[in-house]
Every structure is written in C-alpha cells, then in structure tokens.
Amino acid sequence: MRDDAVGEILVQPDELARRVRELGAQISEDYAGRDLLLICVLKGAMFFLADLMRRIDVPCEVDFMAVASYGSATDSSGVVRILKDLDAAIEGREVLIVEDIVDSGLTLHYLLRNLGARNPASMEVCALLTKPERRKVELEPRYVGFEIPNRFVIGYGLDHAERYRNLPFVAALNPAALTADKGD
Numbered sequence: 001m002r003d004d005a006v007g008e009i010l011v012q013p014d015e016l017a018r019r020v021r022e023l024g025a026q027i028s029e030d031y032a033g034r035d036l037l038l039i040c041v042l043k044g045a046m047f048f049l050a051d052l053m054r055r056i057d058v059p060c061e062v063d064f065m066a067v068a069s070y071g072s073a074t075d076s077s078g079v080v081r082i083l084k085d086l087d088a089a090i091e092g093r094e095v096l097i098v099e100d101i102v103d104s105g106l107t108l109h110y111l112l113r114n115l116g117a118r119n120p121a122s123m124e125v126c127a128l129l130t131k132p133e134r135r136k137v138e139l140e141p142r143y144v145g146f147e148i149p150n151r152f153v154i155g156y157g158l159d160h161a162e163r164y165r166n167l168p169f170v171a172a173l174n175p176a177a178l179t180a181d182k183g184d
C-alpha cells in the first residue's frame, strides 16, 4: 500500500524488530523474578505490545485500556476520557504501561495519575516513540524505542483518522493529508 499521505519512512521494519528485541531483553532482565502486568493502551500500541510481549521471558499478563484525548488533529488537550477500563484491579501488581507514542505527555500524565491511585506495587512506562520537543509536562518513560522529530507519524499501530495502522514501518504523514480528526 502506498498512498500520497505516506511520507518519509522514519523507522524501517527491521529497525523496529531489532529495537523491540532489545527492549524485551532489557525488561526481562529488570523484572527477573517478578510477575509483570503489561497494560496496553489501545489502539495505537497494539502491534508494539504483541511484538514486545513475545520478547519478554518473565511471567507476564496483559490487560487493555482505551482512552480518547480531546483535541485537534495533531494536538492533545490533556482532557482524557476512558473508553475502556482495565478488566482487573492492579493493586500490588508490577505494572508496565505500553504506549505507542508520547507527544505532549498529557495523556500519559493522566494515565499515571489515574492508575497510580489504584496502588500498584510499581508502575513504569514503555513507549515505542517519543517526541521530546513537544513535551508539555515533565515525564520520561523508563523504556523508549525511538526518539523522533516533531512530525505527525503513522504506521505500526499509529493512525491518522483510524487509517494507516497496518503499515509495517513508521512514516511521517504528509502535512497535506491532515484533517481536523484525531485518532487515538
């Protein structure tokens, strides 16, 4: 699939696979001897979660949460609505939040506050991508796949208006394709 909206490829499939393998090894080492609960933030993190989880060799479970962040096509407002909450309580669990991308950081900031109030034993974040230039709140995920420049990106789970999640790479969206809709 190639369409005019798909711009420069920023992360190739082989780089994604290599980095996911490295992150899985690092997480397995850090959580050795502990039971891990991965929390996948839908929908953007779904491919990352599926690949990462298969590279983790400590006992782990997964739960899903879906959130929507109000805002324009490319800017989150920080006002977050929970569309789907976790199935189970996380009190006393070793929690790793798996996110697609940290942009302004407002969505993650909300999630950390919301989930932190449920008293997990520990809580860390693993984000595939981060755009440090765009940050509006101080936060650095413990694990990061790639730092990318300030561009709107699609592919490997990331969407624009719900499309392009199935691209096997991460690419910049051509600015001409931007509309008023924001995906999650």
Ligand code: IMP
Pocket (backbone or CB within 6 Å): 044, 069, 075, 076, 078, 099, 100, 101, 102, 103, 104, 105, 106, 107, 108, 151, 152, 153, 154, 158, 159, 160, 183, 184
């Ligand atoms: P933040 O609250 O500004 O950090 O943005 C959080 C959410 O906005 C991410 O979890 C993504 O779902 C979405 N998002 C931010 N930047 C991009 C992008 O470049 N492409 C696709 N989705 C994005």
